Amino acid sequence: MKLFTHNLLTSSIIKGVTKGYPLKIVSRKVEISEKEFNPELIARLLSRVEWSALCEAAESVGHGGDLPTSVPENAEKDEEFLRKAHHVLMEIEVVDGDLVCPETGRQFPIQNGIPNMLLNEGEV
Amino acid sequence: MAVQQELSERALELLALPEDEPCLLLDLGCGSGLSGEVLTESGHMWVGLDISPAMLSVAQDREEEGDLLLGDMGNGMPFRAGSFDGAISISALQWLCNADSKEHHPPRRLFKFFTTLYAVLRRGSRAVFQLYPENDKQLELITGQSMRAGFTGGLVVDFPNSTKAKKMYLCLFAGGTTQSLPRPLGVEQTQTRKERLWGKPPKKSREWVLAKKERNRRQGKDVRPDSKYTGRMRKGAF
Numbered sequence: 001m002k003l004f005t006h007n008l009l010t011s012s013i014i015k016g017v018t019k020g021y022p023l024k025i026v027s028r029k030v031e032i033s034e035k036e037f038n039p040e041l042i043a044r045l046l047s048r049v050e051w052s053a054l055c056e057a058a059e060s061v062g063h064g065g066d067l068p069t070s071v072p073e074n075a076e077k078d079e080e081f082l083r084k085a086h087h088v089l090m091e092i093e094v095v096d097g098d099l100v101c102p103e104t105g106r107q108f109p110i111q112n113g114i115p116n117m118l119l120n121e122g123e124v
Numbered sequence: 125m126a127v128q129q130e131l132s133e134r135a136l137e138l139l140a141l142p143e144d145e146p147c148l149l150l151d152l153g154c155g156s157g158l159s160g161e162v163l164t165e166s167g168h169m170w171v172g173l174d175i176s177p178a179m180l181s182v183a184q185d186r187e188e189e190g191d192l193l194l195g196d197m198g199n200g201m202p203f204r205a206g207s208f209d210g211a212i213s214i215s216a217l218q219w220l221c222n223a224d225s226k227e228h229h230p231p232r233r234l235f236k237f238f239t240t241l242y243a244v245l246r247r248g249s250r251a252v253f254q255l256y257p258e259n260d261k262q263l264e265l266i267t268g269q270s271m272r273a274g275f276t277g278g279l280v281v282d283f284p285n286s287t288k289a290k291k292m293y294l295c296l297f298a299g300g301t302t303q304s305l306p307r308p309l310g311v312e313q314t315q316t317r318k319e320r321l322w323g324k325p326p327k328k329s330r331e332w333v334l335a336k337k338e339r340n341r342r343q344g345k346d347v348r349p350d351s352k353y354t355g356r357m358r359k360g361a362f
Contacts, residue, residue, distance in 0.1 A: 069318055114180055114184070
């Protein structure tokens with residue numbers, strides 16, 4: 001699960017949860033890989049990234065270091081910033097761990113990089 | 125395999141995304157990642173959801189670019205509002221109509237699915253579902269719930285006259301300005317654009333025959349009265 005995907009995920013599907021965001025990451029295995037840098041794609045995705053949640057997530061998996069606290073002006077043209085964003089969004093993957101709902105504490109296990117969002121009968 | 129690819133390409137075409145712009149898409153029922161691959165090849169980023177761990181495992185082995193999630197569409201979409209530029213689904217939606225357990229209630233699951241999907245799509249974007257409905261009733265249930273959830277749009281049927289080639293795509297619009305349904309493939313156009321513009325009925329159709337008879341009556345000619353047999357299609361040599 002890339003940190004980009006984590007940034008979109010909520011536990012709002014659980015009955016009784018109002019926002020369910022952001023999900024806390026408990027990581028047991030994190031992998032860094034190299035992905036092709038596509039500045040146009042990153043610039044486009046920036047508009048829907050919740051930046052503070054991203055920083056928090058990066059911090060919690062131990063790769064928070066480099067990120068500015070907020071998205072700079074004209075980020076779409078700022079290649080250095082886009083590269084940092086690309087690294088955090090696309091190249092850090094949680095392979096093993098849990099996602100935790102901030103309202104109920106319910107855990108969604110991540111196995112082989114795939115979060116399990118299946119619900120039990122009572123939660124629907 | 126090729127069929128899935130064709131279906132995915134057609135679904136992507138029906139999404140009518142802006143040209144040459146990478147988009148973030150949702151692949152519902154992504155399975156082994158065949159449809160996702162088509163999305164990647166078109167330069168898009170995608171997130172796939174499927175209920176089968178086995179299929180997702182295959183997708184991982186194929187090293188698909190999109191992120192995969194194990195989940196049930198009927199539980200709703202676990203994403204922030206307005207996250208996606210579009211959604212596709214290949215041969216998956218009809219499964220929501222099955223009640224896999226006592227607690228499952230298909231209409232409710234469909235409604236939950238469509239309302240949450242509507243929320244996670246950006247205004248003005250589309251969701252295209254290639255599906256194989258078991259019967260008319262199932263199709264009605266699906267389209268009905270999608271409309272109740274706020275979607276507009278409708279069914280696009282490619283090659284409607286061929287049992288082999290016929291494919292159905294439910295093309296839904298998530299708000300935004302009104303859009304017209306895309307044109308289906310394999311449907312003959314009986315009128316030229318000019319004829320359509322003039323507002324004339326197509327040549328030799330029933331309306332054309334009735335209009336012609338009326339013209340002749342006005343000219344004072346002797347015309348047979350109209351009946352239910354007027355202008356009907358006749359088989360072969362008459």
